[in-house]
Amino acid sequence: MEGERAYGSGPLRKREYDEDDVRVRPGKGSRPRTRIRPAHEDAVEGFVVAVDRGRYTTLVEPGRPKGSAQKRKQQQGHLVVAMKARELGRKGIVVGDRVALVGDVSGRPDALARVVRVEPRTSMLRRSADDTEDTDGIERPIVANAEQLVIVTALADPPPRPRMIDRILVAAFDADIDTLLCLTKSDLAPPDELVALYEPLGVAHVVVHKGSPLDELREHLTGRISVMVGHSGVGKSTLVNVLVPDANRAVSQVNAVTGRGRHTSTSAVALELPDGGWIIDTPGVRSFGLAHVSVETVLAAFPDLVEGTVNCPKGCTHLGDGCALDALVAEGSADPTRLESLRRLLSSREGTLDDDPQSP
Numbered sequence: 001m002e003g004e005r006a007y008g009s010g011p012l013r014k015r016e017y018d019e020d021d022v023r024v025r026p027g028k029g030s031r032p033r034t035r036i037r038p039a040h041e042d043a044v045e046g047f048v049v050a051v052d053r054g055r056y057t058t059l060v061e062p063g064r065p066k067g068s069a070q071k072r073k074q075q076q077g078h079l080v081v082a083m084k085a086r087e088l089g090r091k092g093i094v095v096g097d098r099v100a101l102v103g104d105v106s107g108r109p110d111a112l113a114r115v116v117r118v119e120p121r122t123s124m125l126r127r128s129a130d131d132t133e134d135t136d137g138i139e140r141p142i143v144a145n146a147e148q149l150v151i152v153t154a155l156a157d158p159p160p161r162p163r164m165i166d167r168i169l170v171a172a173f174d175a176d177i178d179t180l181l182c183l184t185k186s187d188l189a190p191p192d193e194l195v196a197l198y199e200p201l202g203v204a205h206v207v208v209h210k211g212s213p214l215d216e217l218r219e220h221l222t223g224r225i226s227v228m229v230g231h232s233g234v235g236k237s238t239l240v241n242v243l244v245p246d247a248n249r250a251v252s253q254v255n256a257v258t259g260r261g262r263h264t265s266t267s268a269v270a271l272e273l274p275d276g277g278w279i280i281d282t283p284g285v286r287s288f289g290l291a292h293v294s295v296e297t298v299l300a301a302f303p304d305l306v307e308g309t310v311n312c313p314k315g316c317t318h319l320g321d322g323c324a325l326d327a328l329v330a331e332g333s334a335d336p337t338r339l340e341s342l343r344r345l346l347s348s349r350e351g352t353l354d355d356d357p358q359s360p
């Protein structure tokens with residue numbers, strides 16, 4: 001059963017992500033944390049499609065016959081609302097998490113299940129809390145287990161915001177997930193300039209407009225878990241509605257289950273693609289605080305430049321001033337546009353707010 005799941009068939013796990021590993025909280029009256037939890041053998045597996053005020057909407061699938069050669073079709077599962085079991089403590093649960101559920105998993109109105117376990121994550125997209133929040137420097141998980149971050153940017157109306165794109169790319173490097181630039185509204189402006197800006201970074205791109213075929217985009221999305229981010233007005237809903245013909249119904253179903261109004265999506269929502277795979281739509285992500293991302297993390301995305309930094313002064317920011325990477329480029333051992341891109345991304349981490357001029 002497991003092997004057929006879009007969300008169970010990702011590439012080999014690179015490392016396991018768990019915010020409990022990142023911030024160690026010396027709990028009150030702390031007992032040593034034990035790795036072995038009660039087995040909960042009767043637990044069923046759920047995929048978290050939405051999170052709202054401590055309620056986790058999860059998709060529970062009926063078991064599929066093992067080794068079924070039948071091509072995977074739209075999920076025939078049902079939605080189950082759950083709360084967190086006390087034993088999970090303060091562990092966060094986010095959209096994209098795979099969880100184990102016990103209790104009433106019928107999905108009937110008013111039924112409430114309990115999440116007793118969060119399965120190890122293959123990735124975790126996060127941001128730092130920004131200045132507007134009083135929780136200085138804390139990392140906020142956004143989405144778990146995503147394999148790809150799709151940055152939706154209009155070529156015009158609203159104009160592209162490269163600084164925001166840079167910041168989202170850094171967040172993706174930090175999360176260790178792939179990136180795809182989806183350039184919309186190509187009927188209004190040509191993509192060349194933006195493409196040239198991101199080509200040195202090796203970021204894949206697709207160009208679309210309303211009514212254009214989406215085959216290429218679908219190829220990137222099918223069978224994978226993708227997070228879609230983009231500012232208001234870039235045409236994200238237009239795209240999602242074509243990719244997921246059922247999107248509106250799915251979202252209102254989720255909202256009905258969580259008790260929200262029909263069309264107010266407040267958190268990320270995972271939507272299943274007809275040919276397999278998931279799109280996680282993130283209306284809430286307007287800024288990416290990057291305070292938690294280190295120079296090394298960004299540098300790791302530039303393997304061609306890493307070696308050149310052995311000659312850098314200790315604590316080098318690689319932004320200039322004695323940075324050995326300048327010499328590397330001068331002697332012709334590195335591509336100047338790559339160094340430029342690295343520096344652009346490094347400086348994009350400065351400040352925690354999305355401070356593009358058109359920022360909402």
Ligand SMILES: Nc1nc2c(ncn2[C@@H]2O[C@H](COP(=O)(O)OP(=O)(O)OP(=O)(O)O)[C@@H](O)[C@H]2O)c(=O)[nH]1
Nearest residue numbers: 184185186187209210231232233234235236237238
């Ligand atoms: N010219 C042009 N307009 C488009 C295209 N795609 C979408 N639009 C228009 O752009 C506007 C915004 O599109 P939406 O799909 O609602 O954008 P969104 O990113 O979902 O924005 P929010 O709903 O505010 O989050 C709408 O008026 C669309 O009709 C396109 O390819 N070309």
Ligand SMILES: [Zn+2]
Nearest residue numbers: 312316318323
């Ligand atoms: Zn340096």
